[in-house]
Amino acid sequence: MAAEPFLFPYTISLHDSDAAGIIFSANLFRICHESYEAMMAELGFSIGYLLKHRPFGVPLVHLDGDFMKPSRVGDHITIEVRVAELNRSSYRMEYLLRTPDGTPCARAATVHVVVDTKTYASMPIPAAFRTALERHYLPD
Amino acid sequence: MAAEPFLFPYTISLHDSDAAGIIFSANLFRICHESYEAMMAELGFSIGYLLKHRPFGVPLVHLDGDFMKPSRVGDHITIEVRVAELNRSSYRMEYLLRTPDGTPCARAATVHVVVDTKTYASMPIPAAFRTALERHYLPD
Amino acid sequence: MAAEPFLFPYTISLHDSDAAGIIFSANLFRICHESYEAMMAELGFSIGYLLKHRPFGVPLVHLDGDFMKPSRVGDHITIEVRVAELNRSSYRMEYLLRTPDGTPCARAATVHVVVDTKTYASMPIPAAFRTALERHYLPD
Amino acid sequence: MAAEPFLFPYTISLHDSDAAGIIFSANLFRICHESYEAMMAELGFSIGYLLKHRPFGVPLVHLDGDFMKPSRVGDHITIEVRVAELNRSSYRMEYLLRTPDGTPCARAATVHVVVDTKTYASMPIPAAFRTALERHYLPD
Numbered sequence: 302m303a304a305e306p307f308l309f310p311y312t313i314s315l316h317d318s319d320a321a322g323i324i325f326s327a328n329l330f331r332i333c334h335e336s337y338e339a340m341m342a343e344l345g346f347s348i349g350y351l352l353k354h355r356p357f358g359v360p361l362v363h364l365d366g367d368f369m370k371p372s373r374v375g376d377h378i379t380i381e382v383r384v385a386e387l388n389r390s391s392y393r394m395e396y397l398l399r400t401p402d403g404t405p406c407a408r409a410a411t412v413h414v415v416v417d418t419k420t421y422a423s424m425p426i427p428a429a430f431r432t433a434l435e436r437h438y439l440p441d
Numbered sequence: 442m443a444a445e446p447f448l449f450p451y452t453i454s455l456h457d458s459d460a461a462g463i464i465f466s467a468n469l470f471r472i473c474h475e476s477y478e479a480m481m482a483e484l485g486f487s488i489g490y491l492l493k494h495r496p497f498g499v500p501l502v503h504l505d506g507d508f509m510k511p512s513r514v515g516d517h518i519t520i521e522v523r524v525a526e527l528n529r530s531s532y533r534m535e536y537l538l539r540t541p542d543g544t545p546c547a548r549a550a551t552v553h554v555v556v557d558t559k560t561y562a563s564m565p566i567p568a569a570f571r572t573a574l575e576r577h578y579l580p581d
Numbered sequence: 582m583a584a585e586p587f588l589f590p591y592t593i594s595l596h597d598s599d600a601a602g603i604i605f606s607a608n609l610f611r612i613c614h615e616s617y618e619a620m621m622a623e624l625g626f627s628i629g630y631l632l633k634h635r636p637f638g639v640p641l642v643h644l645d646g647d648f649m650k651p652s653r654v655g656d657h658i659t660i661e662v663r664v665a666e667l668n669r670s671s672y673r674m675e676y677l678l679r680t681p682d683g684t685p686c687a688r689a690a691t692v693h694v695v696v697d698t699k700t701y702a703s704m705p706i707p708a709a710f711r712t713a714l715e716r717h718y719l720p721d
Numbered sequence: 722m723a724a725e726p727f728l729f730p731y732t733i734s735l736h737d738s739d740a741a742g743i744i745f746s747a748n749l750f751r752i753c754h755e756s757y758e759a760m761m762a763e764l765g766f767s768i769g770y771l772l773k774h775r776p777f778g779v780p781l782v783h784l785d786g787d788f789m790k791p792s793r794v795g796d797h798i799t800i801e802v803r804v805a806e807l808n809r810s811s812y813r814m815e816y817l818l819r820t821p822d823g824t825p826c827a828r829a830a831t832v833h834v835v836v837d838t839k840t841y842a843s844m845p846i847p848a849a850f851r852t853a854l855e856r857h858y859l860p861d
Contacts, residue, residue, distance in 0.1 A: 373600070629794045
């Protein structure tokens with residue numbers, strides 16, 4: 302099965318916005334994290350499962366993002382989520398936000414390190430999790 | 442057509458939670474507001490439309506809520522949204538959050554006043570908006 | 582020493598606001614919780630301490646609030662925080678938000694239950710914590 | 722007067738954290754934005770003023786950040802805020818978060834473009850605002 306992006310539809314909420322009338326910057330990452338959580342659940346590694354059973358942790362060590370055009374309350378967007386890098390113990394997620402006509406309005410990336418939940422030391426990505434991530438592995 | 446509640450499915454996200462492991466209290470209202478925005482969009486009075494065209498405003502003047510049992514990341518809930526009071530210039534929304542087996546885990550209410558967007562003075566609920574709200578008007 | 586309210590100065594931030602130009606409703610409770618955390622730290626029962634050492638938990642079971650007048654980005658407010666009810670195993674906090682000239686612009690209340698962190702069963706408020714709360718105990 | 726960083730003390734709140742026990746990633750940017758707003762107010766260009774009088778806008782077009790070590794509820798940090806780039810119509814802010822012993826625990830950057838509030842087109846940084854920003858201009 303060829304890898305493909307995970308698609309996440311989202312509608313900009315009032316709480317995403319601020320008094321300047323557009324998305325409050327930090328909320329870009331909160332919204333992208335929602336799409337990441339949905340992807341993780343689809344892959345069988347939901348954040349709820351990871352928090353409860355603690356097979357490993359996936360803390361975020363880096364984030365970056367860009368706004369191409371302002372988004373407003375009620376705007377419908379689709380987030381294309383993909384695994385852009387898959388290293389020994391870390392992976393980079395890329396998020397592309399598009400308006401309904403396909404125009405990119407923002408992008409973001411997050412880098413996660415797989416860690417032992419007791420020692421917080423990095424560890425190799427477990428084989429089953431790596432196989433799952435490959436479903437959406439589309440390097441740049 | 443008989444009035445019925447507006448149903449809104451929601452999955453508790455990592456950003457809804459706090460270090461105590463459960464929903465951070467204020468987020469109950471943020472989540473309920475998402476369900477309110479979805480209902481308003483369904484009724485043809487989306488918040489995005491109200492912000493853009495400013496036919497009237499619906500500021501919130503009161504909120505209250507109760508937690509019956511803790512919700513955790515990944516929990517699936519359904520919010521039953523209804524208009525519980527429909528007065529001359531204000532209305533009260535009620536939100537009942539249920540777990541998949543139907544058990545209530547939280548409830549909340551918000552009271553909104555219809556105001557003139559220029560003077561911020563209260564005004565009667567416009568007829569078309571009242572008719573729309575009646576679709577989900579289920580008094581206590 | 583006579584009981585007195587705990588005072589907490591706060592400036593409305595861009596992230597507190599929404600596209601309607603005023604505080605997003607749920608953020609009233611987030612802001613009040615910041616003042617509650619500052620009071621708990623002053624009393625020697627910081628939330629960080631409670632989370633780390635788990636002598637008992639203080640989950641929130643009820644919230645209510647009212648907006649008297651809109652607050653905007655950059656507005657300076659002072660929150661008067663007091664313990665309004667002190668029961669066997671629960672307490673109610675009251676928060677009064679005032680503008681610099683003393684005008685109330687919002688109020689809120691939160692009810693907390695003291696629980697065993699293992700069983701989550703309610704338990705009597707420990708004596709030392711009760712004594713601490715009495716420093717700001719000003720019943721209605 | 723030599724340029725120097727703007728210092729902003731901050732205590733990690735419960736609402737900054739998530740069920741993993743540490744700061745929820747997106748909140749790094751919300752916290753840094755609070756320090757940016759405090760700096761802008763000190764410089765005489767508060768966000769509240771910009772929103773009310775609209776002499777120009779300063780939308781954010783890029784963000785990036787890194788976590789060096791986890792921060793928990795109640796941790797006291799100091800944010801060193803500086804203007805790291807000062808271009809014709811844009812500027813880059815850098816934020817360094819330190820624990821009380823001086824150890825960096827996170828960093829972030831935001832890039833802002835000065836725009837006409839009517840056309841949203843970029844415009845040169847106004848002279849008075851440039852002079853103000855120079856108070857904290859410390860290029861890499």
